[in-house]
Amino acid sequence: MGVPAFFRWLSRKYPSVIVPCVEQKPVDINGVRVPVNSAEPNPNGVEFDNLYLDMNGIIHPCTHPEDRPAPRNEDEMMIAIFDCIDRLFRIVRPRKLLYMAIDGVAPRAKMNQQRSRRFRASKETQEKIQEIKRIRAELILKGCQLPPEKPKEEHFDSNCITPGTPFMARLSECLHYYVHERLNNDPGWKGIKVILSDANVPGEGEHKIMDYIRRQRSQPDHDPNTQHCLCGADADLIMLGLATHEPNFTIIREEFKPNQPKPCEICGQLGHEMKDCIGGSRSEHEKPADLPISAETDFIFVRLNVLKEYLEKELFMxxxxxxxxxxxxxxxxxxxxxxxxxxxxxxxxxxxxxxxxxxxxxxxxxxxxxxxxxxxxxxxxxxxxxxxxxxxxxxxxxxxIFKNRQQRELQFKARDKAKKRRDAYNEHRPNMTFLRGTQFEPQVTIFHTTTELQNI
Incomplete structure (x- = not known):
């Protein structure tokens, strides 16, 4: 469940809740890639005990990303998912538990809302495929060089990320292999407990995580000072974390950066939209210096213990x-x-x-x-x-509320209409520049006294 605009509102009203993550990255020494030893102390200054991954927030960006070209096949999708988990593990470095939860069968109330979204997503995918074909045909007639077109079966349908599909079964097998490989070879994984709750277990990923936390709180040997870290992009995770009443609860998520460039669906390059594609290489669209640099997205921590301090003052009666x-x-x-x-x-x-x-x-x-x-x-x-x-x-x-909303909409439309009118006028008005130092420059005289005014 998502809460629109909640995270933006939270970060503006309570800015101290958000802190950037300190991340150590692998380095290349003499052509040899040296990985980060996650068994070393955490550079963020906090030693986390448990890391919980809401896997659907990882699967969707890795299988059909918005800010970079999509993976060419399913193997690349799995590698991208593994790399993302490795990166999160490297930042958080849990010492006791890693819990990976994939969405299972959702409750009926959410199914009713999912249905309309999935029909719409399938329809938009088919419309995009037809639009790509139309633009490619126009560019080929103009003699443009284009990369080979993807076969229809290679277009990834995000609706397959749901319980019961063959894709989710293959993903579960790959994650089992990944966990066994890391437990045997990565020193940072030694001694930790790993739980993989795949799509065969009913319930949404975040709800399965919350059920596990509540069950642990009821155990007699539960440590109230356990440091929890939950990964997920949904803003409702903040509410779920607060509802656990755990004193040390942190959420890790990607830093939101608006207006990020998206690659063209036809040539895969940045710097232009699909409707403006002219084919060929990137240099034929724009100079490389003018193109935005696609950097790796940074992660941030949302500290719920600090948010609790804010809310304690806000809710005091x-x-x-x-x-x-x-x-x-x-x-x-x-x-x-x-x-x-x-x-x-x-x-x-x-x-x-x-x-x-x-x-x-x-x-x-x-x-x-x-x-x-x-x-x-x-x-x-x-x-x-x-x-x-x-x-x-x-x-x-x-x-x-509705009257004020309507007034704001009318004011916005009026400002937008006036702006378009000014832009159209500025585009077609004659050039009214004056030449300095010539007879065409307007003369300005400054009068200092009343007598000078009377002598005119």
Whole structure:
């Protein structure tokens, strides 16, 4: 389940939550590639015990990446997945556990929302193939040199990344081989426990990880100071990590960089879009110096213990008729965030994070707690009467929210229309430059006194 714009809102409001990862990379010495010894102390200054990988967040970018050419075959896809796991292991360096979870059969509520997405993705893939064929035919008629066209069966359909497909069965076999090879040959993997939960185990990857953490918390020998690190790009992992109430929980994810260049679907080069492709080599499109440099994406840590400190001040309510418990208020905050975006609940159109929806919910929540004298949730059970009170108060301001949204849209369209009008005028207006030092330069006279004005 994803929460649109949540991570951007979080990083802007609570900037200290985000810290960059320190990564040691392999080096080449006299033509020999020397790998990093992950058994050495962690350069980030934290020794993590457990690393949890939400594998679908790794499988999708490795099989059909957006910022680089796609792998040519399935073997390259598997190698890319292995390299990504190696890189994450090298950064985090867990000492006790590595848990790899692949999405199994999803709950029915999510299946209903997945169906429309997958039909749309399949339709867009077929439309893209037809568009590529059309543009290739036009370029060939113009005499352009193009790389050979991929056969239809080589176009990767991302819908096969789902339980029960032959691709997922082959991926599971490859991951079994990968784990055995690393346990036998990599010194950083010595002595750690590895769990691979593939697509045959029902449930989403992040939910399987959370179930495992909750079961470990119930064990009598559980160490409350365990350092957990969870890898995943979904913003809802932040809420799930907070809901565990573990004191040391960190999320590692790729740093988001907007407006990254995408390679052309026809020639595979950067610097132009598919509709602007002219075939040939990269130098025929642009000079190499003008092309953006495609660098490896950096990783960042999201420190949930720091976020808890922020939320403790944000959710504090003085002068309550009962004892204030931050962990209960934190559960309520996680519950309210589900109304902003969730794969299991219908989206409320009046709640948009960009419009301050979370801050509005916090204000309504505090009023509700003062009026009713209790929290919304209690160990997973929801008090629906108190939730209804918040929804009724939200309904009273919905008209104002929609009116403000419409005004902003009209203002945006007016500014965009005015900008296009100015651009069109500037493009067609005559050149009105003046020559300095000639009779065509406008003369400017400055008067200093009233007498000079009267003498004109």
């Amino acid at each position: 003085p002068n309550l008729p009962f004892k204030y418990e931050f962990e209960r208020a934190l559960d309520d905050w996680v519950f309210m965030c589900f109304f902003v975006g969730n794969d299991f609940l219908p989206h409320l159109p009046s709640l948009e994070i960009r419009e301050g929806a979370i801050d509005r919910l916090i204000r309504l929540y505090k009023d509700c707690v003062y009026k009713t004298g209790g929290y919304l949730t209690n160990s997973g059970d929801v008090n629906l009467e108190r939730v209804q009170m918040i929804m009724l108060e939200l309904g009273k301001v919905e008209d104002e």
